[in-house]
Amino acid sequence: MNKPRNDGGPVRLRSGSKQLIRDLNISTVVETVRQRGPISRVEIAEVAKLGRSTVTGIVNLLLKEGILVEAGSAESRGGRKPVLLALNPRARCVIGVKLAPASVTAALADLHAQVLQKVRRPLSRGQGPEAVFRTLLDVVHEVQRMDDGVKGPPVIGVGVVLPGIVNTTTGTSVASHLLHWANIPVRELLEKELRIPVLVDNDANAFALAERTYGAGQGADNLLCVTVGVGIGGGIITNGRVYRGSITGAGEIGHITIDERGPLCSCGNRGCLEALASDGAIAQAARRAVAKGRKTLILEAAGGDPSAITRETVVLAAHEGDRVARRILREAGRHLGTGLANAVNLLNPERIVIGGEAVQQAGDLLLSPLREAMKERSFSVLADEVAVVPAALGEDAWLVGAATLVLEEVFTPPIYGADEDRPPITIPSLLGHTVQG
Secondary structure, three states: OEEEOOOOOEEEEOOOOHHHHHHHHHHHHHHHHHHHOOEEHHHHHHHHOOOHHHHHHHHHHHHHOOOEEEEEEOOOOOOOOOEEEEEOOOOOEEEEEEEOOOEEEEEEEOOOOOEEEEEEEEOOOOOOHHHHHHHHHHHHHHHHHHHHHOOOOOEEEEEEEEOOEEEOOOOEEEEEOOOOEEEEOHHHHHHHHHOOOEEEEEHHHHHHHHHHHHOOOOOOOOEEEEEEOOOEEEEEEEOOEEEOOOOOOOOOHHHOEOOOOOOEOOOOOEOEHHHHHOHHHHHHHHHHHHHOOOOOOHHHHOOOOHHHOOHHHHHHHHHOOOHHHHHHHHHHHHHHHHHHHHHHHHHOOOEEEEEOHHHHHHOHHHHHHHHHHHHHHOOHHHHOOOEEEEOOOHHHHHHHHHHHHHHHHHOOOOOEOOOOOOOOOOHHHHOOOOOOO
């Protein structure tokens, strides 16, 4: 029996065996503790519907391996106080990597996806994939050395997130206009050098996964997350899971058409949302205003050099009360709201999380006109039921999401057979249990 993969190929279900049952029981105990801990052995048995002797044996193994730790005791119902158990977040570590057009950032994270260390390196404009990969490997090795320096736990996997369409099964960057990449085998190249499992996904999907799991999207099963910065991306959560589409290209909200005769977008089309509301669009609108001689603080904020005008200088002037800067941000916000109105009518999310560098800096200067336009342009019965909220995780959201890609696989029940390329990263496999087909 097979399940479909993102590239259309099958993934084999493991055949029934005593080893499979044991692996599933181990995974169930760990997940029960992860979700409900601190928790006693008796409560684990009740929640997981496993025999007490089975739970005791598995818990003893997990304590010995350091996956679980004792975390105090509960009130006694008669007799000895039951010992409480919790997941040891430092039992293993993962690395999350965010690859952006201008930089590479890598973070060491624990089993709760909490960032422990991080390293950022700039990228030069026009660098090819080979140079980018050298920098990427350098930052990964650097955070690994940070962990080794304090005799930390082993790194069990790396999650890499980047803009554009990504085949998550093969780990290939299919198309990224921001990076100018096409069909770059990211996973293959990194696993060859790092010799540990690598998972790759779109950066907005990772952002959505992080905010849904740990941030402003918690508790929402149908969620849209949008990032606004150099580009504009979207991550879609449906029924609690990331929706990636038939060829993993879902969520490209930055390239929906807002104005058919609008400015040229980097993707080659005209009037895309990204061409009207991204960092570059905001900076271009400000340069046009300066060139027309509009009275504004924007040029002063850019040191008197029109070519140095950026989204940051526009936001700085807007916070000083500059009318031109505020109008530019208002227009960008309304374009974003129009794009989101289309998404609301199409997807009917219960919550929309907005994040990214532009939103972090501009705040309500962008969000207020966004909400206004979205309400005007979407079905009122849908708009009235959706909350638009700022992201909660800040600049670490993408790193947390990249780490969570690995952790999702770690804590998934080990019911599928091994890949042709590598075995899955699951708790039983970390304990030395072989995942068999």
